Amino acid sequence: MKIFPLVSNLNLPIAICKDTGRPSWGLPFGRARRRSALSPSSRLPPAPRRTQVKAGAAEVAEDTQRTAFLLRKQWTLYSVTPLYRFSEAHLRDYSRLLSAFVAAEKKKGLAVEIGGELDIKVSVTSLPDLKGSDRDQAAILVQLSSRSSASPKNSEEKVIWSGWFCCVAGDELSENLPEAFTCLPLFLVNGAESNTAIVGTWFQKTFDCCFRRLSLSPFNLSWMAAMWTGCKVDKPASATELVFSVPRLPHPLHISYAINLEDAQALWATIQKTPGEITQEEVDVFMDCLYSHFYRHFKIHLSATKLVKVSTAVASAHCDGIIKFRQSQYLTGVLMLLTELAICQIQ
Amino acid sequence: MAVLRPFSKLPELNSAVLLLVGSEGDFQQKLAEAILQEKKDFTVNVHIATSLPLPSERDHLRPQIDMIVFMIDIKNKYSLKNVEDSLAYVDAKFFLGKVCFLVTGVGRVNCCSVDMNAVWKLGENYCSPVLFCELELEGTRVATAQRLLRMLQICAGYVPGVSALYFSTLMTTFSS
Numbered sequence: 001m002k003i004f005p006l007v008s009n010l011n012l013p014i015a016i017c018k019d020t021g022r023p024s025w026g027l028p029f030g031r032a033r034r035r036s037a038l039s040p041s042s043r044l045p046p047a048p049r050r051t052q053v054k055a056g057a058a059e060v061a062e063d064t065q066r067t068a069f070l071l072r073k074q075w076t077l078y079s080v081t082p083l084y085r086f087s088e089a090h091l092r093d094y095s096r097l098l099s100a101f102v103a104a105e106k107k108k109g110l111a112v113e114i115g116g117e118l119d120i121k122v123s124v125t126s127l128p129d130l131k132g133s134d135r136d137q138a139a140i141l142v143q144l145s146s147r148s149s150a151s152p153k154n155s156e157e158k159v160i161w162s163g164w165f166c167c168v169a170g171d172e173l174s175e176n177l178p179e180a181f182t183c184l185p186l187f188l189v190n191g192a193e194s195n196t197a198i199v200g201t202w203f204q205k206t207f208d209c210c211f212r213r214l215s216l217s218p219f220n221l222s223w224m225a226a227m228w229t230g231c232k233v234d235k236p237a238s239a240t241e242l243v244f245s246v247p248r249l250p251h252p253l254h255i256s257y258a259i260n261l262e263d264a265q266a267l268w269a270t271i272q273k274t275p276g277e278i279t280q281e282e283v284d285v286f287m288d289c290l291y292s293h294f295y296r297h298f299k300i301h302l303s304a305t306k307l308v309k310v311s312t313a314v315a316s317a318h319c320d321g322i323i324k325f326r327q328s329q330y331l332t333g334v335l336m337l338l339t340e341l342a343i344c345q346i347q
Numbered sequence: 348m349a350v351l352r353p354f355s356k357l358p359e360l361n362s363a364v365l366l367l368v369g370s371e372g373d374f375q376q377k378l379a380e381a382i383l384q385e386k387k388d389f390t391v392n393v394h395i396a397t398s399l400p401l402p403s404e405r406d407h408l409r410p411q412i413d414m415i416v417f418m419i420d421i422k423n424k425y426s427l428k429n430v431e432d433s434l435a436y437v438d439a440k441f442f443l444g445k446v447c448f449l450v451t452g453v454g455r456v457n458c459c460s461v462d463m464n465a466v467w468k469l470g471e472n473y474c475s476p477v478l479f480c481e482l483e484l485e486g487t488r489v490a491t492a493q494r495l496l497r498m499l500q501i502c503a504g505y506v507p508g509v510s511a512l513y514f515s516t517l518m519t520t521f522s523s
Contacts, residue, residue, distance in 0.1 A: 215457045217456070217457050217458060217459040217460070218422075218458065218459065218460040219459050219460055219461070219462065222460075247422070248373075280462060280464075284462070301425045303423070303424040303425040303428065303460075304370070304423050304424070304425035304426070306422060306458060306460065307460065319457075319458075
């Protein structure tokens with residue numbers, strides 16, 4: 001069932017904003033557990049205020065060239081524990097070792113090879129632009145490209161799999177680490193699952209780290225919806241779309257709620273108090289406004305359903321841990337949020 | 348008479364009444380059945396409601412309620428709002444240990460829709476303990492039923508020397 005309320009004028013009762021001027025405490029579930037264990041005297045942790053995703057001003061021109069291949073692709077998210085004895089100086093060696101490993105894995109179980117086999121070339125490079133501050137480790141890109149050896153004239157290499165490690169504003173994790181560890185908590189993958197397993201196994205064996213799938217809870221997705229709605233985009237962009245899944249029905253039901261971008265931005269502008277900062281209360285009010293508007297028209301409580309996918313002009317995120325970047329200027333900002341979630345999952 | 352009061356009716360001999368308030372139908376039923384299957388030496392009546400206030404037509408037939416358990420499902424933001432709205436219909440004297448918040452569905456943290464700190468704040472504002480459980484699994488359901496039954500026994504006054512006011516120790520942490 002697809003429901004598209006095509007309202008051009010969201011006339012919403014902003015008076016329901018129960019704002020006391022004081023931010024409420026809102027942290028993802030995992031972190032709340034951790035904080036209350038460490039500080040028994042102050043049971044509730046201090047308010048999280050996330051900074052609004054800002055467009056990277058200075059590096060826009062160069063960035064777009066080098067990171068253009070990151071946009072408009074579906075990336076699956078993983079969280080990675082710190083890597084032991086990883087050094088950026090040895091990236092060439094790592095490429096060679098990894099390509100040997102990949103070749104060995106691919107040949108495993110094959111009795112006879114007929115015809116031209118695909119040579120898989122592995123490249124491990126560094127992406128120095130993708131980091132928040134100088135304290136962060138530069139992003140590492142691993143690419144598997146195949147070149148068919150049957151036609152040597154056609155030496156065009158096609159990238160069949162890419163994965164990149166990155167860390168944007170990961171101070172919380174990196175400042176407490178011993179010397180030998182490198183902090184790159186976020187891993188994004190595009191390509192076949194079999195290749196992901198091979199590369200993941202090699203990294204786990206070589207650097208003693210652990211990969212875990214990063215799934216996005218509806219709580220985090222609602223934060224993303226609110227944060228990304230507030231971002232200014234230049235070209236006419238698509239509507240903000242939220243997809244909900246209704247639980248416990250005999251046939252799965254998905255409700256898609258599309259909101260005109262200008263209306264959503266107007267709503268967010270009335271809610272946000274301090275430009276550049278977002279609190280939990282503001283996110284709650286934003287989502288409650290959307291839910292109550294939907295209820296008024298369709299008599300369905302969206303708050304009782306599960307938010308599964310958020311799709312905005314900046315990026316789109318799915319609860320299974322799949323993300324798609326749409327705007328290069330906000331890439332660092334989105335990565336900062338994802339790094340935070342990855343660190344939460346590790347701890 | 349819309350507001351629930353703790354001591355407005357006469358108690359019955361050797362019986363205790365528990366009220367479960369929450370918007371989740373199936374798990375409330377299963378929890379009630381698990382409570383009733385436990386071995387106990389007094390009669391237990393479990394009443395189930397989706398929200399408060401309770402309908403006033405059958406008010407004269409209802410016994411005195413010894414303990415109220417508000418169920419919040421972590422996957423369902425609406426259940427938290429439902430509980431917050433229902434709290435207005437409970438008299439202040441109930442919050443001396445006879446109310447408890449039960450957060451269910453904690454096994455699936457990846458589907459969390461509720462802000463956990465809002466739940467903690469709710470527990471602190473209303474001076475009532477917040478318990479966490481997972482009702483989908485048989486084992487934890489039975490353990491939760493046993494725990495609630497023990498709390499009910501204390502609230503109804505069947506444990507000599509221990510009153511419901513002691514439940515405040517479940518909430519405060521001892522800081523140096």
